[in-house]
Amino acid sequence: MYKTTIGLEIHFEGKTKSKMFCSCLNDPNEKIPNTNICPICTGHPGTLPVINEEAINKLILVGLALNCEIAKHSKFDRKSYFYPDLPKGYQISQYDLPLCKNGYLDINLDDGTTKKIRINRIHMEEDTGRLGHSSNSSLVDFNRAGVPLMELVTEADINSSEEAKKFAQELQLILRYLDVSDADMEKGQMRCEVNISISKTDAWGTKVEIKNLNSFRVVEKSIEFEIKRQAEILESGGSVVQETRGWHDTKQITMEQRSKEDAFEYRYFPEPDLPPINVNENIIINIQKHMPELPEEKRIRFKEEYKLDDKSIEFFVKDIVMGNYFEKIVSELNCWCDDKECKMNEDFDYVKICSNYLSVDFQAMFKNDELLKGKEYNTALLESIITPENFGEFICMIGSGELSSKTAKMVLEEMYKTHGDPSSIVEEKGLSQMTDSGEVEGIIKDVLAKNPKAVEDYKAGKQNSFTFLVGQIMAASKGKANPQSVGEMLKKELDN
Numbered sequence: 001m002y003k004t005t006i007g008l009e010i011h012f013e014g015k016t017k018s019k020m021f022c023s024c025l026n027d028p029n030e031k032i033p034n035t036n037i038c039p040i041c042t043g044h045p046g047t048l049p050v051i052n053e054e055a056i057n058k059l060i061l062v063g064l065a066l067n068c069e070i071a072k073h074s075k076f077d078r079k080s081y082f083y084p085d086l087p088k089g090y091q092i093s094q095y096d097l098p099l100c101k102n103g104y105l106d107i108n109l110d111d112g113t114t115k116k117i118r119i120n121r122i123h124m125e126e127d128t129g130r131l132g133h134s135s136n137s138s139l140v141d142f143n144r145a146g147v148p149l150m151e152l153v154t155e156a157d158i159n160s161s162e163e164a165k166k167f168a169q170e171l172q173l174i175l176r177y178l179d180v181s182d183a184d185m186e187k188g189q190m191r192c193e194v195n196i197s198i199s200k201t202d203a204w205g206t207k208v209e210i211k212n213l214n215s216f217r218v219v220e221k222s223i224e225f226e227i228k229r230q231a232e233i234l235e236s237g238g239s240v241v242q243e244t245r246g247w248h249d250t251k252q253i254t255m256e257q258r259s260k261e262d263a264f265e266y267r268y269f270p271e272p273d274l275p276p277i278n279v280n281e282n283i284i285i286n287i288q289k290h291m292p293e294l295p296e297e298k299r300i301r302f303k304e305e306y307k308l309d310d311k312s313i314e315f316f317v318k319d320i321v322m323g324n325y326f327e328k329i330v331s332e333l334n335c336w337c338d339d340k341e342c343k344m345n346e347d348f349d350y351v352k353i354c355s356n357y358l359s360v361d362f363q364a365m366f367k368n369d370e371l372l373k374g375k376e377y378n379t380a381l382l383e384s385i386i387t388p389e390n391f392g393e394f395i396c397m398i399g400s401g402e403l404s405s406k407t408a409k410m411v412l413e414e415m416y417k418t419h420g421d422p423s424s425i426v427e428e429k430g431l432s433q434m435t436d437s438g439e440v441e442g443i444i445k446d447v448l449a450k451n452p453k454a455v456e457d458y459k460a461g462k463q464n465s466f467t468f469l470v471g472q473i474m475a476a477s478k479g480k481a482n483p484q485s486v487g488e489m490l491k492k493e494l495d496n
Contacts, residue, residue: 002198002231005205006158006223009193010171012181013127014055014148020126021049021092021274026147028187033132033141041126041146043087048273051076055148056099056277058180059124060287062150063100065174065294066119070284074099076124076271085129085140093125093151095268099277105174106296107166117167118155125149130188144188150181156195156204161223165216168192173295176320185214192219197240198230205230206240210254213247222247226254298323306330312355321381322358325388329354332392348399357395361409362386365416386415394422401482406474407431431480440473440481444490447472458494466490 016026022040030036040047063070077095103119129145131138152171158164172190175181183190192213197205208226213219230240245254293301295317302313316323333350365384366372372380386394394412397403403411403426414425425431447469448455454472457465473486 002200002205002227002234003202004159004223004227005156005197005199006160006164007156007195008152008154008158008164008167009195010152010168010190011127011193012150012152012171012175012183012190013188014058014150015179015181016052016054016058016148018052018054019146020052020055020124020148021146024146027143028147028182028184028189030143033139033143035143037142037145041087042142043089049092051274051277052148055124057283057287058148058178059099059122059150060279060284061178061290062175062180063103063122064284064288064291065178066100066103066105066122066152068100068103068119068122070279071097071099071101071277072279073097074277074279076274076277077268078271079125080267081265083128084138085131085142085145087129087142087145091125091128092271092274094123098123099279105167105170107163107170109162109166115157115163117157117163120153120155122150122152125151161220161227164194164223165220168219169216170295173318177292177294179292185216188214194219194223194226196223196226196230198227198234205234206242208240208242209244211244211246211257218247218249221252222254225252229254306351306355308352308355312352312359315359316355321378325385326355326358328388329358329391329395332388333395345399345401350395350399353398354391354395357408357412361412362416365413384416386419390415390419390421397422397426402426403431404474404480404482407480440477440485440489441493443476443481444473444486444493447476448493455494466494469494 013028014020014026018024019026019036019041022038024038024041025036027036040049060070074094074097076092078090079093079095080090082089098121100122101120103122104116105119106114106116108114127144127147127149129140129142131140133139154167158167168190172183172185175183175190181189185191194210194213195207196210197207199205208230210222210226213222226245233240244257246257247253248255298317299313302308302316303310308316316326330351333354366381369380369384372384375383394403394408394415397411398405398408403422407426410429411422411425411431414420414429415422418425451469451472454465454469458469469490470483470486473490474481474483477486
């Protein structure tokens, strides 16, 4: 049995107005190549970089969220290597004095346990450009060149593909909660690299790096493949080669790219055109004041405040927009009932029902909405959201018995389409629940008269017949009858 040892290197682009060392716009959605560029970010001779203070502050915020020590003194270095999308022939990065170090992140595993993953460092650098290849040429787009790029390096505390994936997922969530990066892996705003070795002893085996993994699924799959590949080499008497590999998504395998570089090959030396970074305690305290609620804090609060199950909590934690929307609706529930002099039904769990309708029914309508296809998720979601006031009223109408579960779905669909309020929709469509017991009683008698066989089966002890009759009554009432009242009245009628 082999022990797996994994360390992660994760790059994520900073969400800033301008690039790291110039005033060019940092716009990840720019489609026209080489639009947001200038002599500085394209490496023209004689140009001088200037440090983006916003980017530095956001890195400090990340470091604080991940329990890091913030260096009082830091600096930038030149990392020299040659590639077509690196216009200067070197990258401005940080080598021996990173801004953040010695942090950690706790991750929740599927078996219910929590594991602490130590973070060696988080430092700031600049991103490269982007290459586009065709059959007979390669073109370079420098729009991304010079964008603030933060790199996080973990300690080798990870021992499975699950742990690696969970760490990357939780980090992405934290970055989005902090609003320091969109961390969209499909857009290259967050990229993962895995350093992995296996050994039958506590000593590490030969380290292999897997570069540029662009999804959580690929992180997981590449690790699982590499564990199997290295084990087969060792079992056959061979030796694992220290190298850099890439993931081939079609073949679902890792492939050799090049031998692994060492730090000395990059010829690091202090960046002569930039001053050192000095961070005093007042700066840290001021940035700490802007720390929002983090994902794990939100999980704990939702559990204590709303008494939701873990699956529902995770839905609202992972989707920030829906989580905020849910809380706005909940805040409206009591307000709406007070305004309408509505007595809350103590046996009805308003918060849980609200959660269910948002995570199931609303999500189904949103995902199947053809008008939103191709739009950014958050943009599309904000366009489709029903006002919290109307959604709160909708939930209260269910709790008060004005809407049955069947008519509630019909009303919600109409609210989604028109953004109208539920009371008006119920009145216009004639969907209010039957409150006249005489009318319901008449429907019951009519259904029993039309289904004598089902009545006989019920009296013979076949309980399925009772369910069938309830369904027939609800259909006859067009879903307007209260199912609980129907069940009680039907049983009374049958038992007479």
